[in-house]
Amino acid sequence: MKYLIANWKSTKSIKDALSWVKEFNQLLINNKQIVDKLNSDYLKIIICPSYHLITSVKEKIYKHKNIHLGSQDCSFFEQGNYTGEVSAQNIKDIVDYSIVGHSERRKYLKETDNVIDQKISLLKDYSIEPILCVRDEKDQIPHGVNLIAYEPVYAIGTGKNENINDVISSKIKISPDKGCVFIYGGSVNPENISQYSKSTEIQGFLVGNASKDPKSFLGIASKL
Ligand code: PGA
Numbered sequence: 001m002k003y004l005i006a007n008w009k010s011t012k013s014i015k016d017a018l019s020w021v022k023e024f025n026q027l028l029i030n031n032k033q034i035v036d037k038l039n040s041d042y043l044k045i046i047i048c049p050s051y052h053l054i055t056s057v058k059e060k061i062y063k064h065k066n067i068h069l070g071s072q073d074c075s076f077f078e079q080g081n082y083t084g085e086v087s088a089q090n091i092k093d094i095v096d097y098s099i100v101g102h103s104e105r106r107k108y109l110k111e112t113d114n115v116i117d118q119k120i121s122l123l124k125d126y127s128i129e130p131i132l133c134v135r136d137e138k139d140q141i142p143h144g145v146n147l148i149a150y151e152p153v154y155a156i157g158t159g160k161n162e163n164i165n166d167v168i169s170s171k172i173k174i175s176p177d178k179g180c181v182f183i184y185g186g187s188v189n190p191e192n193i194s195q196y197s198k199s200t201e202i203q204g205f206l207v208g209n210a211s212k213d214p215k216s217f218l219g220i221a222s223k224l
Pocket of ligand 1: 007151157158186188206207208209210
């Protein structure tokens with residue numbers, strides 16, 4: 001099973017998201033090869049829009065057991081009077097996955113390993129599968145995390161993807177538990193995906209920029 005995860009970040013209005021979904025569905029209907037990969041459980045697609053878009057995307061997206069919705073974060077509060085926060089309890093019925101610990105949040109929102117740990121435990125309580133982003137082997141991986149997205153900071157959004165050998169060396173240092181899904185993220189696109197997709201060391205991809213356009217996102221899927 002290969003995971004292909006779209007991280008739209010804070011980029012889309014409702015109109016943008018719905019036109020993305022419309023184009024995505026159309027492209028998928030016309031691409032038997034990708035549909036076959038989904039049908040045979042070879043490919044799982046997880047789309048992570050901002051919170052305000054999740055329900056609309058979920059309603060309109062091509063229905064398939066291997067196409068899921070995820071959030072880009074969740075609150076470290078469980079629920080209650082925390083103005084502006086969106087908690088795991090709030091989104092438990094609309095997402096199956098949640099990205100957590102993205103380096104942009106560690107940098108701009110000063111998220112620490114302790115905060116991330118708390119979010120992971122709340123996600124688990126509400127049966128949402130965390131996708132934990134780590135920058136390198138120094139970031140903690142709490143027990144029970146099944147999906148680890150290794151994203152070297154210099155490679156995110158820069159067009160400077162890390163080469164496959166360096167990704168594998170980093171995986172050795174990060175040393176994920178056996179059975180953990182190891183995902184790479186950092187400037188993945190349809191042109192450079194082939195070097196990674198051949199390796200059995202990498203079971204998935206977290207895609208930012210190239211996920212914002214359904215053509216390039218599915219261009220990656222077609223090469224997995
Ligand atoms: P990128 O983003 O594909 O634009 O490098 C990846 C990410 O931040 O998850």
